[in-house]
Amino acid sequence: MVQVCLNGPRGAADGAMVPLTPQAMADSAAEAVAAGATDVHVHPKTPCGQDTLSPRVIAATVEAIRARVSVPVGVTTGAWAEPDLDPAARMARVRGWTVLPDHASVNWHEPGAEQMAAALIDLGVDVEAGIWSGTDGAARFADSPLGPKVLRVLAEVTDPAPDTAEDTARALLADLGSAHGRPLLLHGQDGGAWPVLRLAGRLGLATRVGLEDTLVLPDGERALSNAELVADGLDQYGWAQRSP
Template identity: 75%
Template sequence: MVRLCVNGARGSADGAVVPLSPGAVADSVAEAVAAGATDVHVHPKTPCGRDTLSPRVLAATLEAIGGHVPASVPVGVTTGAWAEPDPAARVARIRSWTVLPDHASVNWHEPGAEETAAALMERGVGVEAGIWSGTDGAARFLRSPLGPQVLRVLAEITDTDPATAPGSARALLAALGRAHGRSVLLHGEDGGAWPVLRLAGRLGLATRIGLEDTLVLPDGHRAASNAELIDAGLREWTSARRKGA
């Protein structure tokens, strides 16, 4: 699986290519799905471009995407603490959602991760355990009674040095061990995005690519769209997987 990560915490300062409004997000997702993306992760944005868990904004974003892509393509959202720092308020937001995503990521190193995951599960939303390198997320996740119930693990490599990011990825995967028997999606960011994507291919793991993780193509040129990144990502991941088989 090569997932599209649409926009992340990026904003207008990252260029007009990054989709922010529900309409722009939906158009970008449709183009990327046509290019081969089979799953979607998006950060709904306020009109000023800030990540939010607002039920109104979430509904507008999910409904816009739903009008452009087949229902068979799962769509997930973030629950990052930067979108709602207070854990109790974050849970209240989730309980107020009127339109539900297929899945949502929960960063296990953040305060309130267990409560956030439990609230999502109560609503029937699949939970993706976000485990960031350089944090205690892996240890906390392995101790969690909710670990066996998550949909999958998102192993996120925060090391952006292309030379060392693959090593950081291997270290995080070793720390996760069997990861409660959950499947793992491995990805990097910025300078580490492409090296870690290739490693995911060699290891036979799912991965993701998109403007959240990188603004450039493997050759260093600026990406014109999420679809262009997905097209390149599929080629790089497939090639690496063949070499690793």
């Protein structure tokens, strides 16, 4: 499985190729799926380009993408999406969603993560448990009664250094242990994105790639689209699986 992460918290300053409107996200998702992506992760945006949990924006974004692709569509619930709201208010926003995504990511180190995950499960939305390196997320997830109920675990390597990201990834996987028996998706960020993607290929784990995680191709050239990243990601992933 290779998930495409369309935009993340990036904005207009990161380049015109980052999709910020529902239509642009839908177009980018369609191109990425045509290139081989089998799942979509997106950060719905306000008109000014900020991540949001707004029911209206979630509905417009999910509907636009679903009109173009038949693969599952997931969104973020990251605390940065509504930084002025406390966990209870953020959860109320989610409970007000009128169009439900197939899944939503919950970062287990964030305040209110357990409650957010429980609310999503009650709504019938699958949960991706985001476990970030450099946080206590793995330990908190190990003790969580909701662990066996999540769709999968996103092992998120936040180390951006190409030379150390793989070691950080291996340490994070060790911290996760059995991960309640849930499937693992391993990915990195920025300079660590490609080394971690190749490690996922060697380990036979699901992964993701897209403009949220990196703006450049494996050769360091600026990526022109999510589809380009997916195509190169599949090549790197498959090459890593064939490597000893």
